[in-house]
Amino acid sequence: MTSATHRSAEEIGRTATGPRELPPLGEQRAAADLAHTDTVLGNGLRVLAVRKPNVPMVELRMAIPFAGDDPAHPATAEVLAETIATGTRRRDRVAIDTELALIGGDLGTAVDPEHLSVSASSLASGLPTLLDVLADVLTEASYVDNEVRRESDRIVERLAVARTQPRVIAREALQRHRYGDHPYTREVPKPEDVAQVTPEAVRALHASAVLPRGSVLVLVGDLDPDAVIGDLERALSAWASEKAARELPALPVLRGGELLLVPRAGAVQSQLRLSAQSLPRTDPRYPALQLANLAFGGYFSSRLVENIREDKGYTYSAHSGFEFTGQNATVQVEADTANEVTAAALLETRYELGRLGLVPPTDADVESVRQYAIGSLLIGASSQAGLASQLLGLAAVGLGVEWLNGHPGRVAAVTTEEVAQAALDFFAPSRFTGVVVGDAETLAPQLTALGGVTVESTGS
Incomplete structure (x- = not known):
């Protein structure tokens, strides 16, 4: 017989004698210390x-x-x-x-x-x-x-x-x-x-x-x-040309602004997509921003997931993560919700974005996401296929094995204060724009009342 009592992620992480302690983060080895x-x-x-x-x-x-x-x-x-x-x-x-x-x-x-x-x-x-x-x-x-x-x-x-x-x-x-x-x-x-x-x-x-x-x-x-x-x-000697393969033109810098409600008549669910300008992996602040993103919505124990999935049940899946395009980088926030809770989910998402900067992650929070970040990197590089895919993404922007080798150390060196500053600088709600896709007749009254949302004209 299953219990009807809902347990939060914090409760799951506790024992009868107190919170489960994370083991200390050991000395970091290279992600790909290979010839x-x-x-x-x-x-x-x-x-x-x-x-x-x-x-x-x-x-x-x-x-x-x-x-x-x-x-x-x-x-x-x-x-x-x-x-x-x-x-x-x-x-x-x-x-x-x-x-x-x-x-x-x-x-x-x-x-x-x-x-x-x-x-x-x-x-x-x-x-x-x-x-x-x-x-x-x-x-x-x-x-x-x-x-x-x-x-x-x-x-x-x-x-x-x-x-x-x-x-x-x-x-x-x-x-x-x-x-x-x-x-x-x-x-x-x-x-x-x-x-x-x-x-x-x-x-x-x-x-x-x-x-x-x-x-x-x-x-x-x-x-x-x-x-x-x-x-x-x-x-590959016969594969040759004096011309170079054609690069994608640089993307414009993404500015914050109103969300656009994109009508999808009759839809019973809505897709919430927010996006803001971020930092490329070559930026010295990227490791701190990576940890700030994990704390916000980048893994299952994040604040966003705890709020709109575990606590309120607004969505089955909420997530935030980076998108790298050439030398450009953005951070995306995604959630799919039922129509009746879409406005509430947006409100809570904005709240968590603001709270990340104003009530930043604690030392324990940072240590948790640090272990997740380093562990995920090492697991991804443990197989030939995973390492090859990681390196291709890096090589496409001029990086290589040296960057991958050094990244666990960079993540290990990030301080709680640096994560807090990254959260304040890059996760402010005003920096985000995006879309809500769903039934405009149902969603528009609540979303426009919430503010910061305009409705796409059906004639556009």
């Missing part, structure tokens, strides 16, 4: 190779800057990402899949407004084959007509469903509200645009945009970091 090579190939591709031989595998991650101004670019890029590995001059789809299967490997691609990304893996003994397949895809992708048409049809169906999902609608609304018509906002192509993409357009985009100069490749696994550079030089 590595960080260099640029002759074709302009930056390569970060790391030896991590805990299993006889290799993980490969690549990011190619892939921005475009053409309104048709997102749709064409989506088709390219889905068809780039469906055939080359030397291999058809079956041959590619068969060769990868024989080395215990796979290869996948994805695209967003900033990058075309490649994710692959194989047995360490199969790395030469993996690199040969990768080079073939990068230089000889054929985009045969029937493959492009088939994948385009599948993308149209998938996007038609995706664009009805509340989270996708909320994300698109937030992007428009934050950045207007900046190319970064074009994350989900329109199905009708994808339906118009031709094989010729995909081939032309590949020739002009799938370029090594300015791109990043990360290899992590059972490998020799120095020797693999020569293997890459040979494998």
Whole structure:
């Protein structure tokens, strides 16, 4: 029989003799104290190779800057990402899949407004084959007509469903509200645009945009970091261009302001999305801001979760976290709520934002989030795949293993006072803007009465 009595996170953390004490934070070891090579190939591709031989595998991650101004670019890029590995001059789809299967490997691609990304893996003994397949895809992708048409049809169906999902609608609304018509906002192509993409357009985009100069490749696994550079030089020698891959234009600085209520008639739930300008990982204050974010809403025992999920039951999931785009950084706050408590959830969220600066985390709070931050980083770097993904995100902004190695120490050195200052400087409610997506007829009276919310015109 379960108890009907609700226990708060604080009560769960107590014993009959008092609060559960956190064990002391031990001496911090490096997140990735591994042999590595960080260099640029002759074709302009930056390569970060790391030896991590805990299993006889290799993980490969690549990011190619892939921005475009053409309104048709997102749709064409989506088709390219889905068809780039469906055939080359030397291999058809079956041959590619068969060769990868024989080395215990796979290869996948994805695209967003900033990058075309490649994710692959194989047995360490199969790395030469993996690199040969990768080079073939990068230089000889054929985009045969029937493959492009088939994948385009599948993308149209998938996007038609995706664009009805509340989270996708909320994300698109937030992007428009934050950045207007900046190319970064074009994350989900329109199905009708994808339906118009031709094989010729995909081939032309590949020739002009799938370029090594300015791109990043990360290899992590059972490998020799120095020797693999020569293997890459040979494998990718035909992938060359004097042009550089196209970077996304810089995002404007995000200013605080009113929230926009975006109508979604008949919706029984609302999506609350707040956003404010933050700090890049290279800023000396970033470790303190990272801990302030965790205390606010970055993990389950945070203030926001305790308030609007555990205490009041307004939402099943509330969260805050960072979004890094080039050298830009923002912090996002997210919660989905039932209509009848949306205004109350917004009120409590604003309250917790203000309270973080005015009643900052205590020494015990900071120690708790410090352990969470360092532990999460070390766990993420413990696997080959996790380390490769972490390093790709860092390498895309010019960082590498040295930054990852040093970050636990930087987090360990943060003081409670520095966290308090970061909370006051970056989590003030006035710094945030954002959207509420939901049924305007139901939500508008309470939200506009609460203040700081305007209703989007249905004619806009």
